[in-house]
Amino acid sequence: MLANNIEQVVQLSNVSKHYGTLKALSGISLSLMPGEVLGLFGHNGAGKSTLMKLILGVISPSSGDILTLGHNPRSMGSHHYRQQFGYLPENVSFYEHLTGREVLVYFAKLKGHTTQEAERLLDEVGLKDAAARAVKTYSKGMRQRLGLAQALLGNPKLLILDEPTVGLDPVATHDFYNTVDGLKSQGCAVILCSHVLPGVEKHIDRAMIMGGGKLLALGELEGLRRESQLPVEIKIHGITVNDLPESILKLCCVEDIKITQKNHEHTLWVNVDDKMTVLRALTAQPSLRDIEIKEASLQALYSHYTQVGLRQIHGESSIKELNHG
């Protein structure tokens, strides 16, 4: 059993979920602190939804322990704590014949909140003017905002959002991330599940990458960059290949630096560990006009870990096949 650590919002220890022979999730451990935003990434069928359902207590794990807000989310007593959950499922469509206001008031009442709280959120997500219209007249973006309003009812302590920005225009997306940042500062733990990787980077504290029901990577982006050894991209202006100091080539292995030329601009890919050494040598060059540094993006990290993970999974299965043969 897990020690009940009041501090942690979510605690998972070696959690697995099997449906017959299908291993939807195997051996996941995770802990989430108040005010922490976790980005959860993975392709379809990676186990993201299963993980979210387990944390919310919709399904029970095949093995392992889960504590959500310090309680087993499947226990009878968890009902009281569910008031502090906020959840936006993917592909939810609300009651078409009711108005936006009626839908939100319904969910607010079920969560034990007041009608005023529903009104506050209608205003916050910008649906006040459309609140008296039936949901069937709503655009995709408006439906998504209604879903968000529902998740944000009563300032939750744990917010789990599955594809929250799908269908939102750039302004609404910006407003949404502002809301998330606001809740985070109030101590709300957030799990953001997304396929849309650009934009989410700035708002997450840690990234969790999943594949085939397994945890492929978990950590701060900086740590993952270091661990993955993905090269840093450095663009230099004003120096040509011939001008490049010997010291750079000397300091780094040949594989660590790739040079391409395009319009008097050079791009170097440098190993993370050699980044500062190379930068110092470059800035010592008087002819250097400009320099741009790009760390490995979340997209690059995601592809890297997914590919490594797939290779491992396929590797294992081919070994199994050999054993069977």
Added chain:
Amino acid sequence: MDKIWVVALKEFKDGFRNRWMMAITLMFAMCSLGLAYFGSAASGILGFSSLSSTMVSLSSLAVILIPLIALMIAYHAFVGEYEQGTMLLLQTYPLSKVQLILGKFLGQGTILAISSLLGFGVAACAIAYSSELPVTEVLIAFSWFILSATLLGWVFIAIAYTISLSVSEKSRAAGLALVIWFFFVLVFDVSLLALLIGTKGDVSSDLMTILLMFNPTDVFRLINYQIIQTGELSGVLQVMQDSSISLPSLFLVLIAWVILPLGLSGLLFQRREG
């Protein structure tokens, strides 16, 4: 308990908004008025003839119509929410599955109750006003009819919930609902008749009585024939002529027919994961 009310109010609004309630009320009113005035057309009389013949034809029609309507408004109650994703959401809410079932039942049950009260009530008033019969006699007959019709509707709402919770697609639920309707409205009685004919009537009337209790639509008809106190029992119900069950027991059987499928729905819902 307040959560049950919240769900019930939402279901009621939903049914009101998508015009189910209005449609059912109108259908009931037109059927009962029509039967009252044209019901005796076959015997060459136009206009209201007798209360008992009106009630007999009204209950024969209600026994077919009400189960169908109840199944239609309720078959997607759960499978529909699973399909649109709101069930997943509701399961993360501080709301128990029992509260959700009872709330939905209360909301949809009220829609059906109000529809029968208004629809058949209008006909009752019209008959009481236009015929020479004592007003109380008409109103009492219709009150019993409305009560039993509502109960019959509730039975089939409860059955629809069981269907809704035992399948994973809305279209399957619709198909299954039709099969169940066909079974209780037609197949069941025809099978009993076949049994009677096959045994040349050598079936004890007690056994037949017990068998009839397994069909809520037959229980509904027995209630109404007892209330009207007519000798015009038709079909399989003729076996009931010499053995009789008291009216309260028949009502109890119908109430049991509400509680059992509702309980079964609860079990299915609890066992369902995700």
